[in-house]
Amino acid sequence: MTYQHSFADSFNREPTSLLTVQPIVFYNLPQGFYLRSSGIWNFDFENNLGYIPVGLGAGKVMQMGRVTVNAFIEPQYTVYKYGDQVPHWQVFAGLNFQF
Amino acid sequence: MSSAIRLPNEITRTRAAAHGRRAGQDSAIRYSLAITAGASRLPPLAHGRPPGNDETVCGVAGVGIRGARTHFRGAPRPFPLRAGRGTGEPSRPRAGGRRRLQGNATNEANNPLTAKITVNLQDYYTPSFYGPLNSDANSLLLRGLIPMNVGGLPQLLRFTLPYSVNPSPEGYADGLGDFTVFDLFMLTSRLGLCSSRRPRPTASPAPDAGRLARRARESRPCHEASSAAS
Numbered sequence: 527m528t529y530q531h532s533f534a535d536s537f538n539r540e541p542t543s544l545l546t547v548q549p550i551v552f553y554n555l556p557q558g559f560y561l562r563s564s565g566i567w568n569f570d571f572e573n574n575l576g577y578i579p580v581g582l583g584a585g586k587v588m589q590m591g592r593v594t595v596n597a598f599i600e601p602q603y604t605v606y607k608y609g610d611q612v613p614h615w616q617v618f619a620g621l622n623f624q625f
Numbered sequence: 626m627s628s629a630i631r632l633p634n635e636i637t638r639t640r641a642a643a644h645g646r647r648a649g650q651d652s653a654i655r656y657s658l659a660i661t662a663g664a665s666r667l668p669p670l671a672h673g674r675p676p677g678n679d680e681t682v683c684g685v686a687g688v689g690i691r692g693a694r695t696h697f698r699g700a701p702r703p704f705p706l707r708a709g710r711g712t713g714e715p716s717r718p719r720a721g722g723r724r725r726l727q728g729n730a731t732n733e734a735n736n737p738l739t740a741k742i743t744v745n746l747q748d749y750y751t752p753s754f755y756g757p758l759n760s761d762a763n764s765l766l767l768r769g770l771i772p773m774n775v776g777g778l779p780q781l782l783r784f785t786l787p788y789s790v791n792p793s794p795e796g797y798a799d800g801l802g803d804f805t806v807f808d809l810f811m812l813t814s815r816l817g818l819c820s821s822r823r824p825r826p827t828a829s830p831a832p833d834a835g836r837l838a839r840r841a842r843e844s845r846p847c848h849e850a851s852s853a854a855s
Contacts, residue, residue: 552731552732552735554731554732558730558731560731560735562735577755585735587730587731587734587735589730594730594733594734596734596735604755607755610755610756610757611754611755611756611758612754612755612756613751613753613754613755614751614752614753614754614755615751615752615753616749616750616751616752617748617749617750617751617752618747618748618749619747619748619750620745620746620747620748621745621746621747622734622743622744622745622746622747623743623744623745624733624734624739624741624742624743625741625742625743625744
């Protein structure tokens with residue numbers, strides 16, 4: 527959960543008041559595979575908009591020498607929103623390297 | 626028509642993931658303060674010391690500053706806090722523990738509180754939006770984590786640098802987004818904010834061994850049992 531509020535805007539940037547909540551669930555599978563869900567709920571108080579995406583994706587953790595590589599992809603669908611122009615679908619993908 | 630022009634700008638204002646760009650806007654600076662809190666079932670500091678067998682519920686708190694001198698004014702993608710599944714076991718290989726080791730390695734790789742130097746290359750692609758706008762958008766995120774120990778206090782320094790492509794009245798606008806830095810303080814058990822749970826029940830030969838030992842004691846003659854008790 528993160529709340530962000532601007533405190534030193536330059537005059538041509540609008541203020542920010544944003545609350546985000548990110549519940550995350552991982553479910554481990556054999557051989558380094560896992561299922562994941564990590565949609566970030568956004569509540570923008572400045573513009574009175576918000577949306578709640580729900581994701582379901584998969585990933586794999588691999589050991590390459592001393593580096594742990596984590597690759598994943600997770601489509602996310604917005605199940606609740608207020609206001610327009612918020613993401614309908616999103617695809618979250620990543621490649622993480624842990625040393 | 627005016628709404629058609631305004632729509633992309635609204636996206637840039639409201640879409641936290643996209644780091645939007647206002648049409649015609651030059652560089653702008655914004656500093657914002659972000660506070661974050663979360664909890665994880667995984668021990669936060671597995672690096673350098675084995676966490677033992679206890680499951681640990683730990684909190685984390687952080688303060689971040691987002692400062693940018695970029696073309697974008699959209700809100701940066703928020704700091705991720707994730708709670709994962711874990712057994713809290715050491716990550717060293719153990720005989721007969723192959724499957725558990727794999728699960729633990731996966732947990733450690735997925736836990737953003739794992740105190741290891743981490744570099745993430747992540748991407749959010751938005752193929753469609755709600756509303757009349759028929760466009761897509763993309764944000765490429767370079768993230769990193771650097772564990773630190775300042776004055777005996779373990780901390781995690783996280784940063785995010787986005788590169789976004791967003792719809793604009795001219796089609797698309799792209800560029801670097803707000804650079805975000807977070808300093809996370811770990812709420813450890815020393816502060817009374819971290820509670821340990823009893824170890825998760827595991828399938829081990831220990832119960833059977835205990836039962837066998839109890840049976841052996843019960844089957845022993847009385848004088849042996851009494852001497853053993855003394």
